[in-house]
Amino acid sequence: MKKRTLNTSTWLKIIKIAAGSCLAIILADLLGLSYSASAGIITLLSIQDTKKETLKVATKRFAAFATAVLIALIIFQSLGYHPVTFGLFLLFFVTASYLFHITEGIPMCSVLVSHFLIEQNMSLAFIGNEVAILGIGIIIGVILNLYMPDNTGAVLKDIVLVEEEVKDILKDIAAVLRVKNRKEQEDGSKQEDGNEVTPDQEKMQELDHMLSSLEEHLNLAQKQAYENMNNTLLTDTRYYIGYFTMRKEQVLMLKQTLADMKQLKLIPKQANPLAYMMDKIKEQFRESNNARELIKELNRMKELFKEEPVPATREEFENRAILYGIMNNIESFLVIKRDFVDSVTESQIERFWKRSKKTKQ
Template structure:
């Protein structure tokens, strides 16, 4: 049986909160344990918002419960009426996370069968203590940087492999339908590699969201921006491979594109793509626009696919370049 960090934090926090409230001589100290269990969350930012919502919910629920119990009596009908009005108020305030805590406060008042300043003050202190303990424990979150960086490496590696497979498709004298020992063409390998890239990107983004939510003062969005950049490049690589599929690997400026793809594969992990490389892509696009149009339908299709391929390749390089410029500007 595996016991996770959150389980340990919850158990320790509940006990600590009850000890604190009990030491303060406040009745119903056990409530602090229940509220602390509800306070421990998976991310730090969420716990701060939740703490505020719980405190407000406790005040609102305590006030409503006091009014209904004094008017209707300490009975289930009064409790039901209290919740009937309390729930919509919390929804209107967009503080639904505090509903359960508010209901617990109303339940404790009903169980005690009395309404006085001492009890209400004690319940407010219980909520404050349990919220503070929950927030404190949520400051201790596992470091997910290593997991994110693992997915970063995986994305870069598999994208480089996809570019190398495209390079193979554009090679001189290469049959686009030729298969390897596993019966796969270069195009087949590209699509498999792109699927792997997307999987790594999605995993990385999920860890990135958790990383961001665990930051309190820092507003470092580097990881989120990185995976957004790679996701855009993934879409561009899909477009490029579709162009190769439509043209059966026979694109115009094939030799030049082959060399640029080879260079791109080597530089994909670098901070900033070579300006020379981007100039080479612009030259290909300029040549394509200046060359006479083909007379055959197949020739026109090849021209269009080559243009789209070159534009996507240029955007792929520029996307990484713009990302690097933004990152460097923030250093």
């Protein structure tokens, strides 16, 4: 079983929870509040993984508490302080929480309302006591979570690494599809046009591993980009989410390409131009390339492909059809990038592409 390790963010959250909960209890004690330990628990519950999440949860918990106090006041004042009436309170409060989408406050508010039950008291002073406990717990949690380490550098590093991984995959796809060079390597002869060769199964197995690794890397990178977005209160960093989403869509097309390549019994000589195209895509593969010229060139290549002599055998026909399908996959791969670049605003170009360029240098 693989041993889990805690990253810096997790350790920071643990320290915040421990220190913040302790501080909340001490402050509640200094103010002479009853049930001061609850302030520490509320701080613990208030510290989320990101700034935006912390503020969102804090707002919902204040709303949930107001709802809980109103319901408790009506039920306890009307029916008395009994376990059954507390159950009735929960019935109405939990229902209201789901209806108004404030379920984050259910555990915390239920504990605070249980204090009314224990004390059999809902005087204005005691409600003020619970409001103070809630305020101390949430405010300390929010203040502590205003500090979050900036992981923009890590996101930019992921962009560079992802692009390098895709380039390696494009290079290897080209190597599998390149008939002439492989034939020369096998028998040492010079082939002007190249002959059909069997697909390199070892290389395709390696591509499988590379694509799986890239997919895993993209999932982690996108998660980190979401954290970066939710820790940035004053600026919009959704661009990084869109970037990694785009790359994930492209990887799906590369996986489909590999699946089609596995169906080839022999790689026809018509694959050589496509191998050249893959090399060209690799050379121009970068964040800011809109892929328009590459799409035009690929379409010209597809038209020339249609003008090739009619296949002489059924097997040749099937291999050529698969090869044409691979061209369509690569076209989709390029169109995904073109559409992404078209959606990027001028302000995003100014901010994100220039920053990425500096990182790559």
